[in-house]
Amino acid sequence: MPKATPQTRIQKKNTDAILEAALEVFSANGFRGATVDMIANEAGLSKPNLLYYFASKEAIHAAVLERLLGTWLDPLRALEPAGDPLLEIVGYMHRKLDLARDYPRESRLFANEIVQGAPRILTILQTDLKDLVDEKAKVIAAWSAAGRITPVDPYHLIFSIWSMTQHYADFDVQVHAILGGDHDPYPDARRYLETLFTRMLRP
Amino acid sequence: MPKATPQTRIQKKNTDAILEAALEVFSANGFRGATVDMIANEAGLSKPNLLYYFASKEAIHAAVLERLLGTWLDPLRALEPAGDPLLEIVGYMHRKLDLARDYPRESRLFANEIVQGAPRILTILQTDLKDLVDEKAKVIAAWSAAGRITPVDPYHLIFSIWSMTQHYADFDVQVHAILGGDHDPYPDARRYLETLFTRMLRP
DNA sequence: GCGCATTTTGACCACTTGGTAAAACCTACG
DNA sequence: CGTAGGTTTTACCAAGTGGTCAAAATGCGC
Numbered sequence: 276m277p278k279a280t281p282q283t284r285i286q287k288k289n290t291d292a293i294l295e296a297a298l299e300v301f302s303a304n305g306f307r308g309a310t311v312d313m314i315a316n317e318a319g320l321s322k323p324n325l326l327y328y329f330a331s332k333e334a335i336h337a338a339v340l341e342r343l344l345g346t347w348l349d350p351l352r353a354l355e356p357a358g359d360p361l362l363e364i365v366g367y368m369h370r371k372l373d374l375a376r377d378y379p380r381e382s383r384l385f386a387n388e389i390v391q392g393a394p395r396i397l398t399i400l401q402t403d404l405k406d407l408v409d410e411k412a413k414v415i416a417a418w419s420a421a422g423r424i425t426p427v428d429p430y431h432l433i434f435s436i437w438s439m440t441q442h443y444a445d446f447d448v449q450v451h452a453i454l455g456g457d458h459d460p461y462p463d464a465r466r467y468l469e470t471l472f473t474r475m476l477r478p
Numbered sequence: 479m480p481k482a483t484p485q486t487r488i489q490k491k492n493t494d495a496i497l498e499a500a501l502e503v504f505s506a507n508g509f510r511g512a513t514v515d516m517i518a519n520e521a522g523l524s525k526p527n528l529l530y531y532f533a534s535k536e537a538i539h540a541a542v543l544e545r546l547l548g549t550w551l552d553p554l555r556a557l558e559p560a561g562d563p564l565l566e567i568v569g570y571m572h573r574k575l576d577l578a579r580d581y582p583r584e585s586r587l588f589a590n591e592i593v594q595g596a597p598r599i600l601t602i603l604q605t606d607l608k609d610l611v612d613e614k615a616k617v618i619a620a621w622s623a624a625g626r627i628t629p630v631d632p633y634h635l636i637f638s639i640w641s642m643t644q645h646y647a648d649f650d651v652q653v654h655a656i657l658g659g660d661h662d663p664y665p666d667a668r669r670y671l672e673t674l675f676t677r678m679l680r681p
Numbered sequence: 682g683c684g685c686a687t688t689t690t691g692a693c694c695a696c697t698t699g700g701t702a703a704a705a706c707c708t709a710c711g
Numbered sequence: 712c713g714t715a716g717g718t719t720t721t722a723c724c725a726a727g728t729g730g731t732c733a734a735a736a737t738g739c740g741c
Contacts, residue, residue: 285708285718305594308510311699323701324719332699383593386648390589391507393651400655408656425677430657431670438645439638445589446641448596452603453611454633467634474628475677488688488738514729527689529730 290328292318294342297335302380305387306336306395333395340388340396343381348404350374351433354411360418365472368436372468375444376461382444408433424476439468493531495521497545500538505583508590509539509598536598543591543599546584551607553577554636557614563621568675571639575671578647579664585647611636627679642671 282290296317300309311332315325329335350370354363375382388396408430415429443450443464450460485493499520503512514535518528532538553573557566578585591599611633618632646653646667653663 283717289718303594305508305511305590308508308594310697312697321720322699323721326700327718330700386589386593387508389649389652390586390593391511393655397651397655400652404652405656425673427673428666428670431663431667434645434653434667435642435670435674438641438649442637442641446592448600449592449603449607450637452596452600453608460634463631464634464637467631467638470628470630471638471674471678475674486687486738492688513727515727524690525729526691526731530688533730535729 286328289318289320289324293320293325293328293335294339297339298343298380298384301336301339302383302387305391306332311335336395339384343384344399344403346378347374347381347385348407351407351411354414356414356417360415360423361473361476364415364424364432364436364476365469368440368468368472369465371436371440372443372461372465375440375442379444379447382441386441386445422478425478427476439471489531492521492523492527496523496528496531496538497542500542501546501583501587504539504542505586505590508594509535514538539598542587546587547602547606549581550577550584550588551610554610554614557617559617559620563618563626564676564679567618567627567635567639567679568672571643571671571675572668574639574643575646575664575668578643578645582647582650585644589644589648625681628681630679642674 293314296314297309299317300313303309304313309332311325312322314335315322318325325335329338350367353370354367358366388394389400393400412429412433415424415427415432418424419426419429443460451458454460496517499517500512502520503516506512507516512535514528515525517538518525521528528538532541553570556573557570561569591597592603596603615632615636618627618630618635621627622629622632646663654661657663
């Protein structure tokens, strides 16, 4: 396997192609449903060539997840205690909905992983994610207690933002099966969710 | 393969055991992640013996899905046009939340299938499910138009009920990673969702 | 307990899959 | 050039997988 830090042009190009291909294949098929051959093919490499860059299928998966985790948590990090409560929460919902629209594969990758018990990222959920959520839940609880929004359970508020926004990425085929294939659900979803959170939270 | 209709005692016992085992294994691993051996083992049979009752892995999967579909759609079917709008919608949410709590494996089975593009049930989504949703969306739209609830997009209202309730089954490990493993989230979830829908929909 | 249909098993097969070894091939740089 | 380091390919396992088959074992009505 090539050295980690000093990347040649070719290494950079190929690892990028592999990670992009792996995202495509893992998100569409899950970890077990994906094969190294599929990923290699999608990346335009032979299987042994791919395994020259990553030691194993597990290693590719781990690399893809690691690269994504930051992006995935950023919208929640940006929730500002100093801001206007309702605008902050609705803004967070908007950012998550945009993420679902613009990065559906990333959303499905996490969905696949978590639905099957998160065997490879459970630790991260219990540490990094939990810490972040605990911190922001305190902020929301303070807004509740101060009467600036309706009193609500902050954890379940966050769960509801996650579930409703990610639904449009993860269950995309079902949404399109019901609305019709050519219909873009996001504008309507945005309006609906704005109404929902505004009416629920306005004190 | 044994005859379809005239089931002997042994056939009944074994097919039941297989379907139960298949639900367990498919919901935890997805279609491709599950192996016929796993299912046979879980059912207490040998692999060839299992394949004496079902022609193939696909056939087992199809049988499990078919058996579940009815149960899964019943809560929406029970939405009564003649009832009180808010009570009907909150009632539907309750039934879905109970389903998530009492039948998490069934929920995860569908989640696995749909996240990966629903290759085996797309047709059903586009026909049976769509027809049912269209019908109930009309009911909700009529309530909206009559001013009996806040004007909302009925389709996205239904999506939000699905996503928030199923979240507690499908993303169970994540919920527990954040709330702590021994915490039962359902009572709080119920209260939160009641507040949410009541405040959003009350005219 | 007999005879027949049902059920179960053990051995097996073809194919896929993750991964390896070593040789062949580039390619930057002196 | 030429050669050293990086890259790619060819050929190949060993394990796992879905599925088959004929023979053995079991149930069951009489």
